Amino acid sequence: MYKKVLIAEDFDSINIAVEQTLKDLGVQEIQYAKYCDDAILKFKKALQDHQPFDLLISDLSFVEDYREVTIASGEELIQAIKEIQPTINIIVYSVEDKPYIIKTLFDEAQINGYVKKGRNSISQLKTAIETLLYGKTFISPELTHALQDKTGKEIDNYDITLLSHLANGVAIEEMETLFKHLNITPNSKSTIEKRVAKLKDYFKANNNIHLIAITKDLGII
Amino acid sequence: MYKKVLIAEDFDSINIAVEQTLKDLGVQEIQYAKYCDDAILKFKKALQDHQPFDLLISDLSFVEDYREVTIASGEELIQAIKEIQPTINIIVYSVEDKPYIIKTLFDEAQINGYVKKGRNSISQLKTAIETLLYGKTFISPELTHALQDKTGKEIDNYDITLLSHLANGVAIEEMETLFKHLNITPNSKSTIEKRVAKLKDYFKANNNIHLIAITKDLGII
DNA sequence: AAGTATTTTACGGGAAACCGTAATTGGGAG
DNA sequence: CTCCCAATTACGGTTTCCCGTAAAATACTT
Numbered sequence: 001m002y003k004k005v006l007i008a009e010d011f012d013s014i015n016i017a018v019e020q021t022l023k024d025l026g027v028q029e030i031q032y033a034k035y036c037d038d039a040i041l042k043f044k045k046a047l048q049d050h051q052p053f054d055l056l057i058s059d060l061s062f063v064e065d066y067r068e069v070t071i072a073s074g075e076e077l078i079q080a081i082k083e084i085q086p087t088i089n090i091i092v093y094s095v096e097d098k099p100y101i102i103k104t105l106f107d108e109a110q111i112n113g114y115v116k117k118g119r120n121s122i123s124q125l126k127t128a129i130e131t132l133l134y135g136k137t138f139i140s141p142e143l144t145h146a147l148q149d150k151t152g153k154e155i156d157n158y159d160i161t162l163l164s165h166l167a168n169g170v171a172i173e174e175m176e177t178l179f180k181h182l183n184i185t186p187n188s189k190s191t192i193e194k195r196v197a198k199l200k201d202y203f204k205a206n207n208n209i210h211l212i213a214i215t216k217d218l219g220i221i
Numbered sequence: 222m223y224k225k226v227l228i229a230e231d232f233d234s235i236n237i238a239v240e241q242t243l244k245d246l247g248v249q250e251i252q253y254a255k256y257c258d259d260a261i262l263k264f265k266k267a268l269q270d271h272q273p274f275d276l277l278i279s280d281l282s283f284v285e286d287y288r289e290v291t292i293a294s295g296e297e298l299i300q301a302i303k304e305i306q307p308t309i310n311i312i313v314y315s316v317e318d319k320p321y322i323i324k325t326l327f328d329e330a331q332i333n334g335y336v337k338k339g340r341n342s343i344s345q346l347k348t349a350i351e352t353l354l355y356g357k358t359f360i361s362p363e364l365t366h367a368l369q370d371k372t373g374k375e376i377d378n379y380d381i382t383l384l385s386h387l388a389n390g391v392a393i394e395e396m397e398t399l400f401k402h403l404n405i406t407p408n409s410k411s412t413i414e415k416r417v418a419k420l421k422d423y424f425k426a427n428n429n430i431h432l433i434a435i436t437k438d439l440g441i442i
Numbered sequence: 443a444a445g446t447a448t449t450t451t452a453c454g455g456g457a458a459a460c461c462g463t464a465a466t467t468g469g470g471a472g
Numbered sequence: 473c474t475c476c477c478a479a480t481t482a483c484g485g486t487t488t489c490c491c492g493t494a495a496a497a498t499a500c501t502t
Binding site: 010012013095208210217 | 232234238239284339341342343344363387390426427428431433437
């Protein structure tokens with residue numbers, strides 16, 4: 001069993017339950033952080049003391065409050081921790097169910113397990129931890145389809161910037177000027193229009209409004 | 222202290238933490254339901270047995286799964302329970318922070334307390350329960366401003382239907398036909414355009430796309 | 443270096459959105 | 473019943489979006 005585990009999770013109620021779960025599994029040392037910044041500090045400290053963590057259980061979204069933070073999301077936290085401790089095992093424990101996001105986590109951030117918060121997530125979390133011990137990866141059964149998602153391959157950063165600006169009220173007319181100003185290419189009105197058309201086609205949207213509604217629901221923007 | 226409390230909450234991790242909290246407070250009988258349908262059944266049963274619940278702690282959103290449900294949201298559940306047991310005390314425990322939604326809960330559904338899930342929500346939940354015992358209402362400190370929200374008064378159901386259809390890709394052109402078909406009035410293209418213009422003005426949106434992005438973020442649609 | 447393919451840009455016509463104004467309706471007040 | 477006010481509808485002009493075609497630029501091959 002893992003000896004030293006950090007829980008990165010803002011909600012106190014969930015922290016309580018996860019901590020209890022780890023205790024039940026026989027984890028000796030359990031720490032938790034309600035802010036990503038605290039989590040990275042604890043990781044650094046543990047490395048310095050030559051007593052590194054051997055598992056991170058992290059949420060993805062952390063609500064903002066009065067406190068200024070440098071790391072705001074679980075994605076950033078995972079990346080930062082991987083940099084200082086590349087061999088760390090990571091389980092993401094989140095409500096997020098957008099295929100695009102989950103697939104990216106496995107492909108880019110190289111996480112080892114994904115447990116979706118839900119009606120039976122605590123028992124899933126236990127299974128995930130045991131699966132990781134055998135060197136395998138885990139994903140909540142209801143999300144296995146997420147790994148087959150192809151959105152990530154088809155939609156690139158350009159598309160996402162474009163969609164974001166659209167959602168922020170930038171008209172197509174203004175987009176050309178804006179993109180030139182931001183040094184984003186291609187930036188001609190024509191290409192931008194074509195790209196939007198491609199996205200509408202891809203997401204089967206009737207018009208731009210519909211497109212933004214869909215991509216917002218999918219969590220792409 | 223309350224004697225018999227029901228927790229309506231789909232996430233097992235949060236259920237565990239809330240149950241523990243209630244135990245700490247000395248609540249004698251604690252039951253929980255992961256589906257709204259189960260919650261209403263338990264309430265009916267308790268009434269029949271002349272041992273009614275005296276407090277409901279409910280979430281707002283319940284994720285869908287394979288099971289068919291008749292009551293899908295916390296809002297509906299609260300309304301249904303109020304009908305069979307109007308004097309029940311209710312605390313909503315949710316991540317929701319949209320002023321529009323919270324204000325409606327206090328004004329329309331007559332809830333007694335609102336605790337926002339967060340970094341210190343368990344201690345807030347304890348305070349909320351104690352506050353209710355003195356016959357007062359409770360709201361998480363970071364949300365007190367929500368009760369001053371005026372969106373609810375300005376935006377009516379007509380606006381919300383209109384916005385929803387827009388988000389679903391219905392063009393203004395088609396909206397007139399659709400509204401006539403659905404017996405929604407007013408339904409002239411002109412009035413619909415005016416209403417959309419009013420909404421854009423109200424939400425300071427540059428265009429319809431922006432409007433949908435904003436209202437989606439606010440949780441109005 | 444020339445040829446080919448792909449991407450980007452330019453342009454234009456038709457459709458829809460946008461926005462102001464004016465006509466019409468319908469529900470109280472007197 | 474008539475007047476008045478507000479809400480709804482009708483209409484027209486301007487702008488923006490939408491979408492196709494064609495030209496230009498860039499990348500890729502041989």
